[in-house]
Amino acid sequence: MADDHVAYPCPYCGEASLEAAATLPYVRGYVLAFHFGSKKIVGCTKCVRLQLLKETGISSAIGWFSPTALVSNPFLLVYGLARTALVTRNPAAVRKQLSDAGIPEPQGELSLVRIGYSLAASMIAADSRIEPEEVATAAEIGVQIFKDFDKAEFNKVVANHQNLPEPAELATLLSGVLTDDGKDAVYGFLLAIASSDDDLAKEERELLDVVAENMKLRPAA
Ligand SMILES: [Zn+2]
Structure with missing residues (x-):
């Protein structure tokens, strides 16, 4: 089906085509200050899952160092793991990200x-x-x-x-x-x-x- 994938190679493996997109929220603590952020990821399904796991790993390693981050980070970690399990092919989401970025x-x-x-x-x-x-x-x-x-x-x-x-x-x-x-x-x-x-x-x-x-x-x- 022509609509099933977007004809760009996955930026992570360079082999499969773009299939999935995900947004992962994270929190980073810096002793007393902290900030929330989010990261957009597009790639093939396998690589998007892998990247989400990596990011969740980063969150768990450095997301703990302030009281607020300490409270919110466990929720974001659980979210990250759940989100990873839910990554599926979603060409519409990939197209939306590409078009937001001005890439035809x-x-x-x-x-x-x-x-x-x-x-x-x-x-x-x-x-x-x-x-x-x-x-x-x-x-x-x-x-x-x-x-x-x-x-x-x-x-x-x-x-x-x-x-x-x-x-x-x-x-x-x-x-x-x-x-x-x-x-x-x-x-x-x-x-x-x-x-x-x-x-x-x-x-x-x-x-x-x-x-x-x-x-x-x-x-x-
Ligand atoms: Zn890939």
């Missing part, structure tokens, strides 16, 4: 600027704090790189960042979709955002390296 199905129409919004939003949200100045700077850079960049549209994508897969996963999906020039433009956008506050933090550098590697960026000339 093969043969669909690709909008480079939409992909720029998604990757930038997902990168800005990667450290779990969205700083308004960072978003404004990203928009200023965006209008210089993409002629059809729309700030209002970008702000909308940032506000809905929880619908986006992680930057590393997005980059893997994009490796087979974007042309070399498209990859250069999108990566240049991310690099400019990350460098805009003068110091390129170690985590930003690492994230950019993973994105470059996963999207199979050609080596810089």
Whole structure:
């Protein structure tokens, strides 16, 4: 059945096609502070289950260090394990995540600027704090790189960042979709955002390296 799977390879095993999507809530405690977050995962059924188990494992290892996290984490762990058992093929959910991220199905129409919004939003949200100045700077850079960049549209994508897969996963999906020039433009956008506050933090550098590697960026000339 043509509708049964989405014709992209799973970003984890690279073999099976995209079949399942899941959102996993987690909580991380830092002695007294804590934060709740959630992670979007798309892949083949087997890999999505595996990733959920891994994430649940991470939650159980580092989710305990504050009183609030101590109370909520057991519930999230149980949720994580139950959610893992419930992963089934769900092409509709996969399609929804791809379209939220601006990634068309093969043969669909690709909008480079939409992909720029998604990757930038997902990168800005990667450290779990969205700083308004960072978003404004990203928009200023965006209008210089993409002629059809729309700030209002970008702000909308940032506000809905929880619908986006992680930057590393997005980059893997994009490796087979974007042309070399498209990859250069999108990566240049991310690099400019990350460098805009003068110091390129170690985590930003690492994230950019993973994105470059996963999207199979050609080596810089
Ligand atoms: Zn897989």
